[in-house]
Amino acid sequence: MRFVDEYRDAGRARALAERIAGSCRPGRRYTFMEVCGGHTHTIYKHGLEDHLPSEVNLVHGPGCPVCVIPMGRVDDAIHIARRPDVIMTSFGDMMRVPGGSGSFLDAKAAGADIRMVYSPLDALKIARANPDRRVVFMAIGFETTAPSTAMTVLRAAAEGLGNFSVFCNHVMIIPAIKAILDSPDLRLDGFIGPGHVSAVIGCRPYAFIARDYRKPLVVAGFEPLDILASVHMLLGQLAEGRCEVENQYARVVPWDGNRIALSAMSQVMRLRPHFEWRGLGFIAHSALAMADEYAAFDAERVFDLPGLRVADPRSCQCGEVLKGVLKPWECKVFGTACTPETPIGTCMVSSEGACAAYYNFGRFSREQISAAAREPREASQP
């Protein structure tokens, strides 16, 4: 119990945990998915699962943007980065994500000019400073990040910058949630909705989850108290027979989202007919590409790409982890062949990935991990 005890509001957290326990109907099991990787991080960091009653089960969703990039897209990006006339720019999180033939870090070590940037606007500055090179920004992320890419492209267009393009891998949370709701693998009782994604899209896009699927959703902040309060709100809805979208994080998330961000995205980007998510497969209308009007800034049209689909390693069970079907430690390579230093799957790469969060916060001793990994279990059978 040391984790939550280290938290400054430990007393309030314990009081909330007691109210949660009091809200559970004895004998009923409640399974809630936290969609966002930031929430997963908080849950493990503070050991929140240890403070929830046994009736409440939290499963981890697909909301780690680095985790869902398929290997073929990493290979395509490396293909571009290897060109001598190209400077590839990327967020630091992306550097160690393995493709079919290595990561950005490997390609950089082999001589490719790949630079870490904090912001797409930093990539733009590199483009201005290197007019004789072609500067590509590896754009990843959910709706939290896509507006930044869109605003950067608008700026590049306004400046008439001819040597800047975006390799667009932005994905959208709503189609992913819908795919999970339509998946037969998992029965959920409600969702802890993402925080910063909702600051952009607002709360209205979740309405179908309550209306059509009869599941409650509570948009939540990132602190331990936020997560616990959201679980309490979900239980309250179920106890009262309600299925609604509620906003626990109103101090950051406006109900209608951010008008300017949504407008920039719709101006610069268009929906892809389908996009592959690592572990989840192809999901219709789940990602963004550059709009035709901005084709000159679209790395997919500026460069010839192999565009090959690369299957995940057979030993990797990131797909099951991203859908919440398996807990990270139930994967057969977790903590043994797959560690943050030598990740096989993407969930072990990002600090928001469920596996890395589990691993880093020492939820299990290495002996327990090894024992768990050795146990045969149905989900791991081919």
Next chain:
Amino acid sequence: MCLGIPGELVEFVQEHEDLAVVDVSGVRRRVNVGLLADEGLRPGDWVLVHVGFALSKISEREAQAVFDYLQGLGQPYADELDALRGSDIA
């Protein structure tokens, strides 16, 4: 990846209406505030900054709470601040 870090708006950049200097834990960097053009931002306001863009206007109290939370994260926050230090948006 989706971290939002709180910054206090110090001043707007004269030559670019969408840029402002913010102070994040003593690190002063230019960020784009174009997404909050509807908010009537003024120096002294607090914003959540994500990959060089101010994403939400927040209260000072919320900024402090987020700051406490981020410090508790340890390495991911240190990495984010390092990345911000390396940023030079213009």
